[in-house]
Amino acid sequence: MLSIPTTCPFCACGCGFYLLANKGQLVGVAPSETHAISAGRLCARGWSAHEAALWGDRLRRPLLQHNGTLGPASWVEALDHVAGRIRNLIDTGKSVGILGSPRATNEENYLAGKLARAGFQTNNVDFCFHSLCRPLFEGFEEVSGQYSPCMRLNDIESCQTILLLEGDLAKTHPQAASSVMRALESGAHLITIGYIRTQMARLSSLHLRTTPGNEGAVLNGLVASVLHLGLEDPTSVAVHCEGYDALRRELATAKMTEEMHQAAACIARAKQTAFLMAPTSGQGDQPRKDAAALATLAAITGHLDKPGSGLLPLLARSNVQGACDMGVAPDRLPGYEPCDGGQCRHRLQELWGKELPSARGLDAETLLQSVSGVIILADDPPSVLAMGQRAMAAMAKIEFLVVLDAFVTPTVTISHVALPIASFAETDGTLTSMEGRVQGLRGTTDPPGEARPGWQVLAELCTRFQVDASYGSASDVRREIAQAAPRYARTEQPESGDGWGGTWVGDSDKRKFRLSATRVAALTSAECPHVLAREGTYDWGRDPLVSFSPTLSRDYQSQRKLFLNGLVEICKQDADRLGLRAGWLVRLTSVHGDAVVPVRVRMDLEPGVILVPYAFRDHVASVLGTDSIAAVKVEQT
Amino acid sequence: MVFTIEKQGIARWLEKLLETSALIAPVRGPCGDVVFSTIRSPDQVLWNFGNPLHPPKQFVLPQTDPIVAIKRNGQRHEVEPIHDDAPRILFNLRNCDAKGITFLTQMHAMEPADASYLRRSNSITVISLACNTPCPQGFCVCTDSGPFLSSGYDIQLTDLGEKYLAEVGSEKGEAAISGVVNLFRTATGSEVAQRKTLEVKARSHFGEETCHFASAMRRISTGRVQDALWDKMSDWCLECGACTLACPTCYCFSVKDLRRDGGWIRCRLWDSCQYGAFTLEASGHNPREQRKERMKRRFFHKASAQYYMRDGMVGCVGCGRCVKVCLGTTDMPAVVGAIRKGKWHE
Numbered sequence: 001m002l003s004i005p006t007t008c009p010f011c012a013c014g015c016g017f018y019l020l021a022n023k024g025q026l027v028g029v030a031p032s033e034t035h036a037i038s039a040g041r042l043c044a045r046g047w048s049a050h051e052a053a054l055w056g057d058r059l060r061r062p063l064l065q066h067n068g069t070l071g072p073a074s075w076v077e078a079l080d081h082v083a084g085r086i087r088n089l090i091d092t093g094k095s096v097g098i099l100g101s102p103r104a105t106n107e108e109n110y111l112a113g114k115l116a117r118a119g120f121q122t123n124n125v126d127f128c129f130h131s132l133c134r135p136l137f138e139g140f141e142e143v144s145g146q147y148s149p150c151m152r153l154n155d156i157e158s159c160q161t162i163l164l165l166e167g168d169l170a171k172t173h174p175q176a177a178s179s180v181m182r183a184l185e186s187g188a189h190l191i192t193i194g195y196i197r198t199q200m201a202r203l204s205s206l207h208l209r210t211t212p213g214n215e216g217a218v219l220n221g222l223v224a225s226v227l228h229l230g231l232e233d234p235t236s237v238a239v240h241c242e243g244y245d246a247l248r249r250e251l252a253t254a255k256m257t258e259e260m261h262q263a264a265a266c267i268a269r270a271k272q273t274a275f276l277m278a279p280t281s282g283q284g285d286q287p288r289k290d291a292a293a294l295a296t297l298a299a300i301t302g303h304l305d306k307p308g309s310g311l312l313p314l315l316a317r318s319n320v321q322g323a324c325d326m327g328v329a330p331d332r333l334p335g336y337e338p339c340d341g342g343q344c345r346h347r348l349q350e351l352w353g354k355e356l357p358s359a360r361g362l363d364a365e366t367l368l369q370s371v372s373g374v375i376i377l378a379d380d381p382p383s384v385l386a387m388g389q390r391a392m393a394a395m396a397k398i399e400f401l402v403v404l405d406a407f408v409t410p411t412v413t414i415s416h417v418a419l420p421i422a423s424f425a426e427t428d429g430t431l432t433s434m435e436g437r438v439q440g441l442r443g444t445t446d447p448p449g450e451a452r453p454g455w456q457v458l459a460e461l462c463t464r465f466q467v468d469a470s471y472g473s474a475s476d477v478r479r480e481i482a483q484a485a486p487r488y489a490r491t492e493q494p495e496s497g498d499g500w501g502g503t504w505v506g507d508s509d510k511r512k513f514r515l516s517a518t519r520v521a522a523l524t525s526a527e528c529p530h531v532l533a534r535e536g537t538y539d540w541g542r543d544p545l546v547s548f549s550p551t552l553s554r555d556y557q558s559q560r561k562l563f564l565n566g567l568v569e570i571c572k573q574d575a576d577r578l579g580l581r582a583g584w585l586v587r588l589t590s591v592h593g594d595a596v597v598p599v600r601v602r603m604d605l606e607p608g609v610i611l612v613p614y615a616f617r618d619h620v621a622s623v624l625g626t627d628s629i630a631a632v633k634v635e636q637t
Numbered sequence: 638m639v640f641t642i643e644k645q646g647i648a649r650w651l652e653k654l655l656e657t658s659a660l661i662a663p664v665r666g667p668c669g670d671v672v673f674s675t676i677r678s679p680d681q682v683l684w685n686f687g688n689p690l691h692p693p694k695q696f697v698l699p700q701t702d703p704i705v706a707i708k709r710n711g712q713r714h715e716v717e718p719i720h721d722d723a724p725r726i727l728f729n730l731r732n733c734d735a736k737g738i739t740f741l742t743q744m745h746a747m748e749p750a751d752a753s754y755l756r757r758s759n760s761i762t763v764i765s766l767a768c769n770t771p772c773p774q775g776f777c778v779c780t781d782s783g784p785f786l787s788s789g790y791d792i793q794l795t796d797l798g799e800k801y802l803a804e805v806g807s808e809k810g811e812a813a814i815s816g817v818v819n820l821f822r823t824a825t826g827s828e829v830a831q832r833k834t835l836e837v838k839a840r841s842h843f844g845e846e847t848c849h850f851a852s853a854m855r856r857i858s859t860g861r862v863q864d865a866l867w868d869k870m871s872d873w874c875l876e877c878g879a880c881t882l883a884c885p886t887c888y889c890f891s892v893k894d895l896r897r898d899g900g901w902i903r904c905r906l907w908d909s910c911q912y913g914a915f916t917l918e919a920s921g922h923n924p925r926e927q928r929k930e931r932m933k934r935r936f937f938h939k940a941s942a943q944y945y946m947r948d949g950m951v952g953c954v955g956c957g958r959c960v961k962v963c964l965g966t967t968d969m970p971a972v973v974g975a976i977r978k979g980k981w982h983e
Contacts, residue, residue, distance in 0.1 A: 005668045018670075027700055034670050044876060054701070174875045174877060499669060550891065550893040554891075554914045559914075
């Protein structure tokens with residue numbers, strides 16, 4: 001039996017475990033007491049991590065589309081065909097782009113960015129999950145001047161106060177929830193903000209109720225309470241904060257409640273406070289403003305730059321942070337630096353030996369709908385993007401679609417070329433967790449069939465576009481990353497020697513904080529008194545890592561199988577008032593359009609909220625339009 | 638039969654065993670963890686170690702266990718059982734784990750007997766190492782599964798300083814020393830007495846974890862645990878399933894076919910009764926939809942009089958693994974304690 005230490009490929013907590021293999025085949029997972037984050041504790045996903053790679057419908061050889069059907073091809077044939085077609089599209093003035101992936105390693109994402117920028121001369125590079133977490137990064141960056149997180153997961157346990165603006169932490173990030181529970185056991189206060197009385201809300205000492213899109217009112221209320229009660233940290237405000245007086249003026253009329261006062265006191269007086277935030281829903285730039293308001297709360301209470309305190313964005317997939325750090329964004333270069341910024345661009349031009357484009361590229365949604373040639377790395381846009389199945393329709397119209405994946409996803413089935421790459425269990429590389437910890441993935445078994453490590457395939461493509469990419473191993477790519485993104489200078493060899501390794505990236509200079517309040521906009525009206533919100537919780541059920549795992553897919557998919565027509569959730573009071581029972585159909589009408597869907601009645605939802613699970617977003621796409629929330633009228637049909 | 642073996646003779650014994658069997662023992666893993674692994678040389682074996690987090694149950698009941706090969710032959714399907722009866726020796730197991738394997742074997746031998754399991758377990762020899770110093774999280778003294786055992790092992794070793802006492806408990810145990818009888822000599826009365834003294838000393842040195850099953854069992858068996866208590870406790874569970882996966886006595890499984898080479902391999906997979914859809918029925922009905930129902934079921938199986946009567950022991954060997962692996966805070970001692978006291982976190 002072989003046990004190989006590796007990093008969990010699911011969420012961004014960054015747990016570690018041993019993958020067990022016997023006779024070249026994965027057989028299980030064993031926990032490790034010595035891993036800094038997981039310390040022997042894994043969630044259900046971690047315990048079944050070997051299953052997807054073992055049971056999954058794997059892509060085993062390169063496939064090329066002939067006359068509308070995919071057929072086997074040799075690697076050289078497939079790679080030459082990709083290079084030829086893309087080159088042809090570029091030469092005829094058509095636009096091309098690349099989608100990286102939060103399921104791929106840093107090395108793969110870095111090379112995807114390099115191929116797009118140096119090879120295709122375009123900034124059309126992004127990843128599908130970006131639009132959901134980008135507001136969090138940008139909001140934090142707006143206030144703190146840096147986008148990387150300031151807080152370590154392990155520090156949560158020693159916090160006296162934890163403020164959680166949540167999706168459903170116990171389900172999305174069980175390891176983080178575990179840290180919160182341990183803090184609670186040692187007497188910490190948990191304050192939750194949300195519109196569902198979730199498991200964590202039930203454990204909290206204070207639950208601040210809100211409705212979707214209205215989280216900002218609570219955040220503004222908390223900041224106003226701190227100011228009103230004189231709880232600011234004087235040093236922090238005097239030395240680090242800008243815009244204090246403007247903030248005071250702006251929040252002079254903010255609504256406060258007794259509960260907010262209590263919460264503000266708890267947050268401000270604690271020696272260490274953790275601020276955990278999941279992506280929120282809202283129209284326009286509301287989610288970004290909310291993130292900025294949370295960062296402002298941390299800044300004025302002196303917790304933003306205090307060791308053991310700080311912000312932690314709750315990122316759903318394992319390498320969201322890494323994909324951003326590698327510059328898989330239409331406006332950011334490796335290191336998440338702006339792509340029109342002089343110094344970084346200059347450094348990369350030297351390193352890559354090519355002129356780089358400076359104009360902002362297209363984001364994932366637009367890219368899929370407007371470019372002629374797309375390379376998609378290890379992702380399935382329809383299951384990840386908020387636009388759902390509309391992404392499938394958009395992809396079907398793309399002139400030349402190339403997919404690099406370990407699994408046969410729906411996207412692979414409509415691609416023109418499918419290139420098989422190694423899964424997380426078969427490749428070396430690194431992932432960056434949501435706290436900025438860079439840890440190694442280690443190949444445990446050989447990739448099936450003719451599949452190759454993703455970095456190798458991308459390097460081959462780079463070479464075909466006259467971009468230097470002569471790497472002997474993933475470590476060689478990592479050495480180049482260290483030069484391209486100085487923040488990664490210390491992460492060249494995360495797996496060197498014995499032990500788990502792992503290094504943190506992040507800047508720790510003292511900075512100026514720019515304080516900012518968020519907007520509070522009234523969404524509902526007398527005509528449309530309910531808020532329909534798309535739940536932000538990532539749909540793991542459609543992710544190949546879950547859907548191909550026998551144990552996990554049962555737990556994640558069995559519920560949805562009962563609701564082939566989708567569903568929306570409504571609270572008991574509203575259901576009673578509208579005369580609705582579970583399973584009945586309702587008509588939802590917004591300014592965008594209407595839809596008829598079955599309802600499920602929940603006891604733990606706030607009145608006035610109609611919630612649609614991320615998995616069922618397609619069924620109400622006509623009501624939501626392009627936003628994540630909408631005011632709706634609900635009628636029994 | 639009780640023997641002793643000098644410590645310097647151990648290496649030769651192990652070399653002899655390695656000639657005929659795969660030898661599985663606790664070794665230091667690449668990241669500092671103690672793990673059970675097949676060894677190639679006697680010096681890999683650890684003698685002073687905390688019990689590995691991943692239990693040796695994986696060698697009788699693997700996490701992925703191929704049981705049947707299915708091949709298509711024209712219009713028919715050919716089904717062939719997959720046997721694994723390679724001789725294996727589990728060496729330096731702690732007694733809690735030895736007892737765990739006894740429990741699993743007893744369960745799988747019940748009618749209808751599980752031939753696949755029994756074939757594998759029958760070819761395994763268990764050589765355990767008694768704990769002169771109990772581990773901090775262990776509470777085997779509460780479950781009658783350590784620190785010393787009086788049965789359930791093939792050989793039980795006890796560290797007597799210069800030598801090991803070897804109590805042979807079965808024919809398989811006898812066979813394991815038969816090739817090297819010159820290394821073993823019959824133990825003297827004082828050596829046996831020394832082992833008794835060590836046992837008494839070890840029993841008085843248990844750590845902070847205790848788990849008093851008796852009164853909890855009375856409450857569980859007669860349905861006198863308040864629903865509100867299950868409600869409260871279940872909020873501290875994160876449904877990771879680790880308590881069952883890492884438990885030396887848990888054996889719940891599901892079955893799934895793995896596509897290989899044009900056919901299928903039917904596999905038995907570790908599963909957990911704590912997972913939401915574990916009891917989901919084809920109709921869509923789930924008798925244990927709520928987490929508290931699943932938790933209730935787990936502790937009923939582990940610690941009710943009904944199961945105690947059937948199995949002759951509680952479904953726990955006091956290894957303390959659940960204390961370490963529980964992502965929430967609902968490990969065995971915590972829940973049993975709460976049931977006994979009728980309150981949780983108060």
